[in-house]
Amino acid sequence: MIGTDCYRLGEILLQPIPLTPMFQRILCTLLISHGLLAAQQAPATSSQVQPVDEPLPLLDTGIPGLIADGTPAMPAPLPEPLQFKVKRTLTSRRQVTEAPEIIGLPAVKGTINVTVQLVEDPGLPDPPPPLITPPMEESAVADGMAELSEPGPDFQLIFVSATVYDHARTYVRCGFGTGEEIAGWSNIDFNHFCGVGTYQVKGSDGILRQYSLMMAIGDEYTDGTSDELTPAPTLPVLATSGPAFVITEGDTTDKESMDMFQGMHDLYRVEGARMAAACQAREVAYEARKTYLLANPPVPKDVTIQFWKRETPSPAGMNALTKGAKP
Amino acid sequence: MKSHPFLLSCMFVAVTGALTPVSLSEQQVSFTAGLSGTWNIEWMGVLNRVYFIQWSVDLLQWNYLPVIEADEGDKGFGAVSSSDKFFIRLHYADIDPEDPAYLGPENSDFDKDGMSNLFEVMNGFNPFVADLTADPDGDGLNNVHEQTAGTNPNAKDNPAVKLSVVVTGD
Numbered sequence A: 001m002i003g004t005d006c007y008r009l010g011e012i013l014l015q016p017i018p019l020t021p022m023f024q025r026i027l028c029t030l031l032i033s034h035g036l037l038a039a040q041q042a043p044a045t046s047s048q049v050q051p052v053d054e055p056l057p058l059l060d061t062g063i064p065g066l067i068a069d070g071t072p073a074m075p076a077p078l079p080e081p082l083q084f085k086v087k088r089t090l091t092s093r094r095q096v097t098e099a100p101e102i103i104g105l106p107a108v109k110g111t112i113n114v115t116v117q118l119v120e121d122p123g124l125p126d127p128p129p130p131l132i133t134p135p136m137e138e139s140a141v142a143d144g145m146a147e148l149s150e151p152g153p154d155f156q157l158i159f160v161s162a163t164v165y166d167h168a169r170t171y172v173r174c175g176f177g178t179g180e181e182i183a184g185w186s187n188i189d190f191n192h193f194c195g196v197g198t199y200q201v202k203g204s205d206g207i208l209r210q211y212s213l214m215m216a217i218g219d220e221y222t223d224g225t226s227d228e229l230t231p232a233p234t235l236p237v238l239a240t241s242g243p244a245f246v247i248t249e250g251d252t253t254d255k256e257s258m259d260m261f262q263g264m265h266d267l268y269r270v271e272g273a274r275m276a277a278a279c280q281a282r283e284v285a286y287e288a289r290k291t292y293l294l295a296n297p298p299v300p301k302d303v304t305i306q307f308w309k310r311e312t313p314s315p316a317g318m319n320a321l322t323k324g325a326k327p
Numbered sequence B: 001m002k003s004h005p006f007l008l009s010c011m012f013v014a015v016t017g018a019l020t021p022v023s024l025s026e027q028q029v030s031f032t033a034g035l036s037g038t039w040n041i042e043w044m045g046v047l048n049r050v051y052f053i054q055w056s057v058d059l060l061q062w063n064y065l066p067v068i069e070a071d072e073g074d075k076g077f078g079a080v081s082s083s084d085k086f087f088i089r090l091h092y093a094d095i096d097p098e099d100p101a102y103l104g105p106e107n108s109d110f111d112k113d114g115m116s117n118l119f120e121v122m123n124g125f126n127p128f129v130a131d132l133t134a135d136p137d138g139d140g141l142n143n144v145h146e147q148t149a150g151t152n153p154n155a156k157d158n159p160a161v162k163l164s165v166v167v168t169g170d
Helices: A021-031 A036-040 A139-149 A255-295 A315-323 B117-122 B143-149
Strands: A048-051 A086-098 A108-119 A155-165 A169-175 A181-186 A198-202 A208-220 A244-249 A303-309 B013-016 B029-033 B039-045 B049-056 B063-070 B073-081 B087-094
Touching: A086 B063, A108 B063, A155 A255, A169 A255, A181 A255, A198 A255, A208 A255, A244 A255, A303 B063, A315 B029, A315 B039, A315 B073, B039 B049, B039 B087, B049 B117, B063 B117
Parallel strands: A108 A303, A155 A208, B013 B087
Antiparallel strands: A048 A244, A086 A108, A155 A169, A169 A181, A181 A244, A198 A208, A303 B073, B029 B039, B039 B073, B049 B063, B049 B087
């Protein structure tokens, strides 16, 4: 299962890099195997119009588990604080500037104390050694790797690039990472797919397929409210009742790709309300957090660094050095 | 997003002092996770090379840890930080053991400012920048005088000064 599935770039990057829409697109290009700029192009021709009108057997179609709704994750448990015997302490004060938690908020500035302590070796046990990689020459290993790399018939990882226009239309480009892609317009606001990692769809053939979603997404506004001047695309006419799409690029005879595209819309038909509600909840949580940070500007915290000379170098470290031995 | 302590840490090798071009294949430093949020720093020492460890919390200001290592052997340090951003890098200088100015890794004075390498790193100074006239504690004694007096250049702990006044005349 993929842990992080939606890359809303403007929210995950660290400052101070200004995130223009163009920069987001460059990053999208790095994240996925194709350019998002191409995805913004208006469709040249409409090769196939396929509104989803017929109800499909939706049994078992859905998103397992919760959809991310902006509720903060439980923090990872902190390790037990170590007790040190301090041999020497150096403290200095310094001005620091840290990136804000949310882009657009003021940078976190302040003066902190940095304390460096030379301590005695606490004699921690070494972590267990890394597992030994079996030699690839062994046929059993090679067979196992080949089996693992083969996508199963009922599970696929899909890569999606989505440009959402006015929260009403999305130009979607997706594929299985093999280079073959399919693209088209959808009447779904794909922002609602953020927070969805894995979903399953039972197709018209009765097969239940599970998909894991890796998505890069950006918003565009044709009324000029976006930072970047975006040529207004020619939006296709799509069904207004229910999820619908039109394929504009790619091989529409490829069943897997079409199933994938269809499956996203089938999913939305079942889970759309929950996905939209989660998206709205994320927006509310985002705004609430932003308001809180504006009202309670964080201050940088003091830093304490403890270090020690090891009695014996760690086996893991020396192993890493040996692997990168000099030629 | 709060990353795990040291998750953003990095390590790389810088070359200063008696500059000798160093190929990438010689950059033999490892940085591995230890237990309880600690990290281990290891490298294989090279003969006639003096090593310093630098730290930073912002990749802009670099300071020296109060340790010096030299020559061959497997070197290992452990570290832990309260910050989620902490950076370490190794800084070394190649030396000529036949050079009469070389008094060992700790007693030598690489920047020739009158303060030994060890005194500099023990007090948070840069052993590669002459800062003999600096007076970080503002007590009127510069760093060299503090070293000579055996006082802490970062604290106003000057020894008591005896003032003798001799009055002569009618």
